[in-house]
Amino acid sequence: xxxxxxxxxxxxxxxxxxxxxxxxxxxxxxxxxxxxxxxxxxxxxxxxxxxxxxxxxxxxxxxxxxxxxxxxxxxxxxxxxxxxxxxxxxxxxxxxxxxxxxxxxxxxxxxxxxxxxxxxxxxxxxxxxxxxxxxxxxxxxxxxxxxxxxxxxxxxxxxxxxxxxxxxxxxxxxxxxxxxxxxxxxxxxxxxxxxxxxxxxxxxxxxxxxxxxxxxxxxxxxxxxxxxxxxxxxxxxxxxxxxxxxxxxxxxxxxxxxxxxxxxxxxxxxxxxxxxxxxxxxxxxxxxxxxxxxxxxxxxxxxxxxxxxxxxxxxxxxxxxxxxxxxxxxxxxxxxxxxxxxxxxxxxxxxxxxxxxxxxxxxxxxxxxxxxxxxx
Numbered sequence: 001x002x003x004x005x006x007x008x009x010x011x012x013x014x015x016x017x018x019x020x021x022x023x024x025x026x027x028x029x030x031x032x033x034x035x036x037x038x039x040x041x042x043x044x045x046x047x048x049x050x051x052x053x054x055x056x057x058x059x060x061x062x063x064x065x066x067x068x069x070x071x072x073x074x075x076x077x078x079x080x081x082x083x084x085x086x087x088x089x090x091x092x093x094x095x096x097x098x099x100x101x102x103x104x105x106x107x108x109x110x111x112x113x114x115x116x117x118x119x120x121x122x123x124x125x126x127x128x129x130x131x132x133x134x135x136x137x138x139x140x141x142x143x144x145x146x147x148x149x150x151x152x153x154x155x156x157x158x159x160x161x162x163x164x165x166x167x168x169x170x171x172x173x174x175x176x177x178x179x180x181x182x183x184x185x186x187x188x189x190x191x192x193x194x195x196x197x198x199x200x201x202x203x204x205x206x207x208x209x210x211x212x213x214x215x216x217x218x219x220x221x222x223x224x225x226x227x228x229x230x231x232x233x234x235x236x237x238x239x240x241x242x243x244x245x246x247x248x249x250x251x252x253x254x255x256x257x258x259x260x261x262x263x264x265x266x267x268x269x270x271x272x273x274x275x276x277x278x279x280x281x282x283x284x285x286x287x288x289x290x291x292x293x294x295x296x297x298x299x300x301x302x303x304x305x306x307x308x309x310x311x312x313x314x315x316x317x318x319x320x321x322x323x324x325x326x327x328x329x330x331x332x333x334x335x336x337x338x339x340x341x342x343x344x345x346x347x348x349x350x351x352x353x354x355x356x357x358x359x360x361x362x363x364x365x366x367x368x369x370x371x372x373x374x375x376x
Contacts (some may be wrong), residue, residue, distance in 0.1 A: 004086050010065070013072050018088030021061070029057035036145060041137045048138060056142040061087065063119045063150050067157075068092035070115035071108055078104040090220055091153070097334070102176035109168030113154040120150030161195035162188035163227045182239040189232030196225025238330050240365045246332055247325035249364050250346045250354030256280050259289045259311035263300055266310055271297070278343055280352055281314050288345060288352045290314035322347050325354070332356070 004016040033053030037044070065087060071094040072082045082096040099105035127143030130136045158166040167188040174184035199221025206214030241249075257270055259281035274294060283289045292314040300313060321344045323332040332344060346354035 004088070006084075010069060010085060011073060011076075013076075013082050014084040016084055016086040018086060020089030021087050024089045025054070025057045025061060028060055029053040032056045032142070032145065037138065037141055040141045040144075044138060052138050052142050056145055059142070059146050060149055063116065063123075063146065064092050064153070066119055067112045067116050067153065068094045070111040072096070074108045074111040075099075075104075078108065080104065080108065090223055099172075102172045105175065106169060106172035109165045109172060113157045113165050116150045116154035116157065120147045120152075120154060123147030123150060159195060160188075161191040161224065161228065162231055163192060163224065164195075167192055167228075182235055185235035186232055189228045189235065192228025192231070193225050196221045196223075196228060199224065237333075237361075237365060240368050241329050241333075241361070244329045244364070245325065246323045246327050246329055246344070246346050246356060247354070249329055249360050250325070250344075250356045251360055252346075252354035254280055254352055254355045256282050256352070257292055257310060259283050259314065260309055262306060263297060263308045263310060263313060264305040267297060267305065276357075278357075280345055280355060281310055282352070283311075287350045288317055288347060290316045291320045291343070291345065317345075320345055323356075324348065329361075333361075 004018045006014055006016050008015050029050075030053065033046075033049040037049050037052055065085075068085045068087070072085055075082050075094070075096045078099065080096050080099055082094060084095050086093045086095070096108075099108060123143045124147030127140045127147060130143065131140035157164050158169070160170045161167045162171065162185075170191070171184045171188040174187055175181050178184065200218045201221075203214040203216070203218025203221055206217065208214075255274065255276055257266060257274075257279045260283070261270075271294065277294050279292045279294070280288050281290045281292055289311055292310055296313060300308060321332075321336055321342070323335070323344055323346055325346055325348055336342070336344075342356070342358045344356040345352060346356060
């Protein structure tokens with residue numbers, strides 16, 4: 001996810017925190033300290049409410065992390081590579097490869113909500129015990145709030161609509177019953193779009209009636225709708241491109257540039273003949289060293305163009321998206337990162353053999369879809 005900061009590892013998986021997480025802590029902490037706790041336990045000091053609100057918000061954040069950890073642990077137990085876990089304002093996301101079988105998909109999806117339900121029940125029990133046994137009213141109230149919040153997270157995530165965990169459960173069951181993964185993905189995506197629209201409408205109605213929380217609900221609905229639509233498109237694209245390898249779609253031979261020439265020399269010569277807006281760079285030995293995006297050259301000040309070489313202003317090869325010629329195209333597209341994106345450099349060892357652009361993929365997908373429609 002963009003705008004997230006890597007803060008370490010959790011059970012061997014990179015852990016990222018989005019910039020919206022402090023906003024999440026502030027909103028829930030403020031809501032607890034200014035509204036919920038004074039209403040439940042009146043007569044405490046403002047400082048006590050503030051501290052209790054902050055602790056409650058941080059505990060909620062940890063419980064969301066436990067939810068995502070359950071997904072990650074279950075996935076790794078089933079042999080599914082997990083790339084990272086990201087916490088953000090609407091909860092968390094666990095980025096992983098697609099499960100190889102419906103049984104694994106079912107267990108991975110169900111593990112998160114079950115963890116939230118268990119944490120919620122434990123927090124409610126602990127809160128009741130503190131209140132009855134020690135009469136610690138304020139800590140007990142925080143735990144009770146945390147318990148209900150986790151129960152809500154667990155139940156909400158079980159709604160049968162992607163990208164919620166309940167949608168993943170429906171996907172797994174349909175995949176198991178029909179044997180058609182694309183059909184299951186499409187059905188879960190459609191249900192997610194419908195749920196997203198319903199949440200947006202409900203959120204606006206609540207907001208217009210004076211409930212500020214309606215905006216939060218509408219935001220969640222918008223996120224669900226957008227992600228569900230993207231997943232439907234991805235499922236359709238994966239089915240269309242299924243079985244293809246990078247070599248089947250790459251453009252070759254590749255138009256390249258030498259990384260040691262200066263920016264000004266390139267602008268005066270090769271740039272005028274370039275047919276593409278992004279060119280792979282080759283070093284003295286003919287090995288790929290990076291990717292030059294021509295629009296970026298206009299941002300280089302004139303005095304620096306005479307001394308800067310193309311490799312100084314290009315995207316280094318380690319930050320480019322690369323693949324081998326025999327890699328499946330679906331796996332290659334799954335590796336795409338927003339910061340690198342397209343095009344994809346196809347490397348056979350240290351030799352550049354081709355390049356894959358968005359235009360190449362769209363053109364091939366359209367052609368194969370026509371054949372599928374004709375066969376249908």
